[in-house]
Amino acid sequence: MSSSPQTKSVPRKRSNGIAAREKILDAAARIASERGYEGTSISVVSKRSGFPASSIYWHFKNKDDLIAAVIERSFAAWLQALTDLQPPGEDATLEEKVTHQAAQFSHAIEVSPDFLRLGLMLGLEHRPEDPTARKMFLKVRSRAFRNAVKSFAEWLPDFDRGALEELASFTVALADGFFMSQQVADATHDLMGRVDMQAAAILGVVELLRQKRG
Amino acid sequence: MSSSPQTKSVPRKRSNGIAAREKILDAAARIASERGYEGTSISVVSKRSGFPASSIYWHFKNKDDLIAAVIERSFAAWLQALTDLQPPGEDATLEEKVTHQAAQFSHAIEVSPDFLRLGLMLGLEHRPEDPTARKMFLKVRSRAFRNAVKSFAEWLPDFDRGALEELASFTVALADGFFMSQQVADATHDLMGRVDMQAAAILGVVELLRQKRG
Amino acid sequence: MSSSPQTKSVPRKRSNGIAAREKILDAAARIASERGYEGTSISVVSKRSGFPASSIYWHFKNKDDLIAAVIERSFAAWLQALTDLQPPGEDATLEEKVTHQAAQFSHAIEVSPDFLRLGLMLGLEHRPEDPTARKMFLKVRSRAFRNAVKSFAEWLPDFDRGALEELASFTVALADGFFMSQQVADATHDLMGRVDMQAAAILGVVELLRQKRG
Amino acid sequence: MSSSPQTKSVPRKRSNGIAAREKILDAAARIASERGYEGTSISVVSKRSGFPASSIYWHFKNKDDLIAAVIERSFAAWLQALTDLQPPGEDATLEEKVTHQAAQFSHAIEVSPDFLRLGLMLGLEHRPEDPTARKMFLKVRSRAFRNAVKSFAEWLPDFDRGALEELASFTVALADGFFMSQQVADATHDLMGRVDMQAAAILGVVELLRQKRG
DNA sequence: AATGAATGAGGATTCATTCAT
DNA sequence: AATGAATGAATCCTCATTCAT
Incomplete structure (x- = not known):
């Protein structure tokens, strides 16, 4: 210098x-x-x-600490992707809302698949000494679940808490399954893109729950 | 040691x-x-x-050989569980058939969850040198897929091959998702038992595919 | 072949x-x-x-296990050396008996100094997580102490338990000190060989204890 | 870190x-x-x-420098403790003088045991590359030895140099041994406090040396 | 049909130390 | 007067595997 x-x-x-x-x-x-x-x-x-x-x-x-940090950071990216999309209009039909939600999930997964991939790997493991990374994924995931419950509560004001939670569990499971299928890649068809299928499935379940209640 | x-x-x-x-x-x-x-x-x-x-x-x-043997053996148990149940009667409604199929899957998973668990773990991994165990799982799994296609072909004679495969993919993904949810266990609700939800979801998708075709 | x-x-x-x-x-x-x-x-x-x-x-x-094994083995050698010498005759004077004992100790130490050396090193350490090696040395050492008590009890039937134990402690400490001095080697004089000094010291202490009691 | x-x-x-x-x-x-x-x-x-x-x-x-500094500093504390006590009166008996000296040692050790502890640890090690810390301890210790020789020379004017050095070596060894016993703590009796035993032992040795000379 | 003994490669982690700021 | 960041060498230990018996 x-x-x-x-x-x-x-x-x-x-x-x-x-x-x-x-x-x-x-x-x-x-x-x-x-x-x-x-x-x-x-x-x-x-x-x-x-x-x-x-x-x-x-x-x-x-x-352990390193991998927990990885999960933490990739969750942030995922959350970001999740909020990038605008919420559906107030006056949209239920079908539109559900489709919108499915699209959001698909998008988030496509943008940062690492989060779910690693997370599910950790989720499948059941070793005695649970790494912090796994705990972190579980924490993060239960937050996603609660968010889904809240959304459904708005869209389906006539549903009771139990039904809302079942619906949310189903939604999350569905997203997991679509993701898994894409990862395992034994399907000839790229499910991830089939947002309409996810929506149709959820609507089918909404119908089921409504019948049971009625 | x-x-x-x-x-x-x-x-x-x-x-x-x-x-x-x-x-x-x-x-x-x-x-x-x-x-x-x-x-x-x-x-x-x-x-x-x-x-x-x-x-x-x-x-x-x-x-590698050891773990492949594990997969092989647990697949045998799984297949056994899958065939323990009788097929639905010829004259059952579609809903009954689909429900029956879902029940079979749930049962098989409950009886030998190791197969799916380990399999999905291997499925999620994408390392350069693919262990034989992973290949074995993929092979086994694609057989399950083809079986599903065949069943649906019988039940839905009006569907073309593409639609049938989409439906089968969806069914498999759904089962995966339900299993994952149980494993990760973040849901308060035990989805595995909810055979009716699986059936409702599939029927919802059948409806969707039918509309698209029409 | x-x-x-x-x-x-x-x-x-x-x-x-x-x-x-x-x-x-x-x-x-x-x-x-x-x-x-x-x-x-x-x-x-x-x-x-x-x-x-x-x-x-x-x-x-x-x-840890390795070093514990070292201690264990070298203690066996030490014990062997200790018993190689014949016990003093029944009718020997106290001085002769004490001298004989000191000679035995000196001999044992000379023959297998590793035991004491490593043992004392471990003995000086006071770390929270006590290695098994240290515990093993302590165990072995307390046995040596009890042996000394027994010998003195035979030679000094008029001493009570407390006095015998003090005498034994002193004897052990003396041996340690002589060994240390040799190891640290700051002395121009090789104390280890001075069996007579050890005996004289012990007799001095016997005298002291006898006075206190009387 | x-x-x-x-x-x-x-x-x-x-x-x-x-x-x-x-x-x-x-x-x-x-x-x-x-x-x-x-x-x-x-x-x-x-x-x-x-x-x-x-x-x-x-x-x-x-x-190395750090640990040498530790030794140096704790040696200063030790020296301080050693000089806190007044020297025995000129006209005290030999027994009183020796007891006084033993008391001084005991006191110094009790006040700053780290010095001896670490020092002896280093003393026991015999590795090729001698750390400065070890050398420092040896230096300090040989000074203590010379001091003891000087004291004994005053108290026992009839002893020749050889005898005086043997006596000093014995005294140092005894102190070491008592310290070791306390550290290793296998003795039920706290020897450190037994100043009278140390004195009795030394007097016993003085007697021995006197006999040999005579 | 099995196993005691051995081993090179690699695992996670800590070490003492340096250096630019 | 101090420290955040970095690093090569060494730490203890586990790995998958082999081979003579």
Whole structure:
């Protein structure tokens, strides 16, 4: 810097904690959603992120903490995607509202599939010592469930709490199933895009619940 | 490691081969469905089954082979459960048939959940080197898909191939989703038992497809 | 072997578990007594013993277990050395008996100093999570203490339990101190050999206790 | 590591340098006397003292230097404790003088046991690369030895140099032994307090040496 | 039909230390 | 006067697998 005035003090790459942390999270997210919890070895994350393993431990307490951070961050992205779409108009029909909701879910999943992928992987595991990452996914997911209940409560004022919760559970399960099918990819048909099918299914269930009540 | 010097090795009775193999598979199945592919280490299987690691290698070529065997065996159990129920009568209504099918699925899953659990875990993973276990699950699963297509073809003679496949995909996705919900267990409601909801959803979709065609 | 009858089936070095275990213990004992618990890294033991680290873990559960085994084994050697000497004659004077005992201790320490060295190192440490090795040393040591009490009880029938225990504690402390001095080696004089000094000190204390009682 | 991103770093007040140094030494002393040289990792000292590792390096050249400083400081405390007591009167009997000396030692050890504890730990280790800390302890200790020789020379003018040194060695060894016993704590009796036993032992040895000479 | 012993590769994590700020 | 960030080397230990018996 002292040598010449025009030396444009190169943007020092050194010691930018946040950026490094982000790069590590990027690598970890990609790997974790490919290989699950056990498969995400620190050494692979190290290789993919370009940081030595010991640097990863500067930013994260341990592997568990790292993966929990991945879940947390990808959930934020997911939430963002979920709110990017406008809510359906007040005077829309139930069918329109439900379709809109399904579209939102599909969109969110398409935009940040890592969240659900890794989350479901963790969800399927039932090991004695539950990693914090799993707990974090569960927490986040139950929030999504409560949101769905609230929406349905607005749209179906005549439904009681029990029915609303059943409907919400069904909706979430449906989204999970569509996602799973896409991931496992044994279907020739890309279900994720079939927003209308999701809506039709939900309406079918609404009908069922209404009959039972009546 | 189970027979390492520290573990006082009980003089093992020259047990017959098949029983040993079965015990190993039992242990492996339990562990794999708890912890997934990577989490199923030979040494844990050894500890849980009571056989030294080297004995496991006497019965199975390698880890991959062991887990493939687990999948294979649990698929057999699943198939058995699936055929225990009688097919619906010829003259049943569509609703009855669909409900019956859903009940069959629910039953099969309840009877041997390990198959689906481990299978979905493997399905979610997308690693470069695909373990045989994963391929085996995919094969088995696509057979289930084709069966569903065949059933629907009988029940809905007016549907074309494309519609039938969409319907089958949907059915499978729905079952997956219900299973996931039960596993993740964030729902207050046990969806697996809600055969009527599954049927209602499918009928809703049938209706949709029928409209589109018309 | 099939090629020629005279091939003297070379003494197979392979798979001789006990011998390997012993070699590992030898290496570990040497290192541990040089560098203490923390300083005894598995990788050094591996290098010194010629076995890869993973082989060490076949024979010992973990580092703690290994060092506990070292203590255990070297205690056996020590006990052996302690009993190699004949007990003093029944009709010997107290001075002769005490001198004999001191000689025994000195001898035992000289023959297998590793036991005391490592033991005292562990004894000095007071970390929260007490390694089993330390506990083992303490156990072994309290046995030595009880033996001393028994000896003194025979030689000094007029002493009460309290006095006997004080005397035994003193004797042990004295031996420790002499050993320490030799190890730290700041003294120009090799105390270990001065059996007569140890005896004189003990007799001085016997006298003191006798006065207090009288 | 104490200030890693996970640990929410409380905005540290620009504390004055000496106080920080002292706090680090406090932490290091406690840890070193619990776990010895190897066990005293910079990161533990950092956690316990509340200062980031890099700050420790600002105050001390390296780990070795830090522990040497610990020894140095605790030696000062020890020396202080040693001189707090007045010397015995000129016209006291030998027994009184020796008892007084023993009391002094006991007191000093009780007041600052860390010095001896850590010192003996280092003394027991015989590793190739001798840490400065060990050398410092040895130096300090040999000074104590020379002091003892000088005292005895005054009290026992008829003893030759050799005898005086043997006596001093014995005294030091005895103190070590008593300390060890207390640390290892296998004795039911708290020997440290038994100043009279130490004195009696020394007098016993004085007697022995006198006989040999005579 | 089985297993005790061994092993190289890799797992997570901590180490002492540095350096730009 | 201090520290956030980084790092290579070392830590303990587990992995999947082999092989002689």
